[in-house]
Structure formats: structure tokens, C-alpha cells
Amino acid sequence: MQNKPDSFSIKSWDRDDRPREKLRLKGRSALSNAELIAIILGSGSSRESALSLAKKILAAADNNLNSLGKLSLAKLMAFHGVGEAKAVSIAAALELGRRRNGEDRPDRFRVQNSASAYNYLRPTLGELAHEEFWVLYLNNSNRVLKQEQLSKGGITGTLVDIRLALKFALELHATAIILAHNHPSGTLVPSEADKQLTAKFKLAAGSMDIKLLDHLIVTEKDYYSFADEGLL
Structure with a gap:
């Protein structure tokens, strides 16, 4: 039986080259x-070594952390040397990074246009593998009072309760709302169901003097704005 080469062990490296010490x-x-x-x-x-294994894992995700964050536990565990505990640790660390990115947004962020709304929502919705529907509740100055997940669904759709969304708006004394949902497929074409739901929201919100400013379809790299496209 051959002995394992010393280079496999990080402990054998120069102290300045060991990741923890570095x-x-x-x-x-x-x-x-x-x-x-x-x-x-x-x-x-x-x-x-752990470093060599890490490089292989990164290479499998095209050296892209966003892509790595989407790998399932099963795919991570397919690497020799990665058990469930290590796979869970990687997934947890990347999820913390995603959440930290979302928390970098200042309190009472002011929505100026569809692009700023997208930048606010992308950390929450951009990388999801399933569909979620969120609402931004705004005050008179278009500053965000709260963002609320209204529903969570599968790959192709989710159910939305308009009454619940407007109940939250009244409780927050919001004067305007922005709807947002993601398309895991990456397509930015609104479905007929998207259009019908937007029209129902606009009518119901308007009856309560709450303005529907926009409805965004969000993907990781781009967005579709109902307002910009003249559909509101």
C-alpha cells in the first residue's frame, strides 16, 4: 500500500500558505x-487536500459563487471527501452570504424607478429555484416600509391572496405597493395569469386609495417591469 503524499495534508504546508493561518x-x-x-x-x-477539493468543487460551478450556491446537497456530496456535514456547511455559508447581501440595503430604501426596485429585490428573489411572490409596501415618499413574502410555490407558479396583501398594506399605512415574483426558468415574458393578477391587484388596491406602482418579474440577471412596458 502506498503512503499518502505529504502534500495532501495542509499541515505540511508553510504556515503562511495554510488557509486558516493566512x-x-x-x-x-x-x-x-x-x-x-x-x-x-x-x-x-x-x-x-481540502484546498484541492475546494478547487474541484468551484470548477464544477464554473468558479462562480452564485452557481455554487445553487448546487444541491446531493451534487456536493458527489465529490469524494464531501459528506453530508460538509455539504450542509457549504450550503449554509453561501446562504449566509446571500442574506448578508440582502441586508446591506439601507433602512427605508427609496424606490426611484424599476431598476432601483429590482436592485432591492434581486438578493431575495434572483437565485431561487422555485417561484415566490413578494410585495414591497411604500410610504408617500416611495420609501420601503416593509417587504413581505405573500406566497411560495413550485417551479412554475404560486397562489396569491390579494386580500392578505392589502390587509398588510392597511396595517402598515402604506400608500403604494410594488408586486414582484421570480421566474426560475429565466424567462422575462409575463404569462396571461401574471397579467390578470396584476389587473386584479390594481383594481383592488385602487379602491383603497393604494397605488400599484409596478409589478416586476425578477431573474438573477434581469427583470421585466409592467410599468415600463405600459401594462399598468
Whole structure:
């Protein structure tokens, strides 16, 4: 039986090159994505170091963290040396990063146009593999009072309760709302159901002096605005 090469063990590396020591001595920004993932992994396998394994995992996601965040636990566990605990750790770390990105938005963000609304909503909706429907509740200055998930569905659709959405609007004393849902398929073409729902929302909200400013279809890289397209 052959002995494992010493290079498989990070402990055999120069101290300055070990990911944990490098982070402690030089700061987190000095580490590559692979080195950060190696720290999450904690160890590699009998065949390779944690860093080598991290590089393979990243390569499978085209070295893109957004793509990596979409890999299922099963796909992560397909790598030799990645069990359920390591796969869960990677998924949890990437989800924290996604949520942190969403929390970087300032309180009472002011929506100026469809692009600013999209930038506000993209961290929440852009990467989802299933469809969700959200509402932004705004005050007189178009500042966000609250964002609320109205429903969560499957890959192709979700059910929406207009009465519940307007109940929240009245409780928040909102004067305007923006609707938003994602299309996991990546298409930005509104369905007939999308158009009908938007029309119902506009009519119901208008009867309560609440203005429907827009309805956005959100994907990871782009959006569709009902207002910009003259459909409101």
C-alpha cells in the first residue's frame, strides 16, 4: 500500500500558505474563494487536500459563487471527501452570504424607478429555484416600509391572496405597493395569469386609495417591469 503524499495534508504546508493561518495573519480578503471553501471543508480526503477539493468543487460551478450556491446537497456530496456535514456547511455559508447581501440595503430604501426596485429585490428573489411572490409596501415618499413574502410555490407558479396583501398594506399605512415574483426558468415574458393578477391587484388596491406602482418579474440577471412596458 502506498503512503499518502505529504502534500495532501495542509499541515505540511508553510504556515503562511495554510488557509486558516493566512486568514488570521493577513485578513479574510487575502484568501481566494477556494481557500475560504477549504476552511469550511476543514479537511480533504485520502486523495487530496481540502484546498484541492475546494478547487474541484468551484470548477464544477464554473468558479462562480452564485452557481455554487445553487448546487444541491446531493451534487456536493458527489465529490469524494464531501459528506453530508460538509455539504450542509457549504450550503449554509453561501446562504449566509446571500442574506448578508440582502441586508446591506439601507433602512427605508427609496424606490426611484424599476431598476432601483429590482436592485432591492434581486438578493431575495434572483437565485431561487422555485417561484415566490413578494410585495414591497411604500410610504408617500416611495420609501420601503416593509417587504413581505405573500406566497411560495413550485417551479412554475404560486397562489396569491390579494386580500392578505392589502390587509398588510392597511396595517402598515402604506400608500403604494410594488408586486414582484421570480421566474426560475429565466424567462422575462409575463404569462396571461401574471397579467390578470396584476389587473386584479390594481383594481383592488385602487379602491383603497393604494397605488400599484409596478409589478416586476425578477431573474438573477434581469427583470421585466409592467410599468415600463405600459401594462399598468
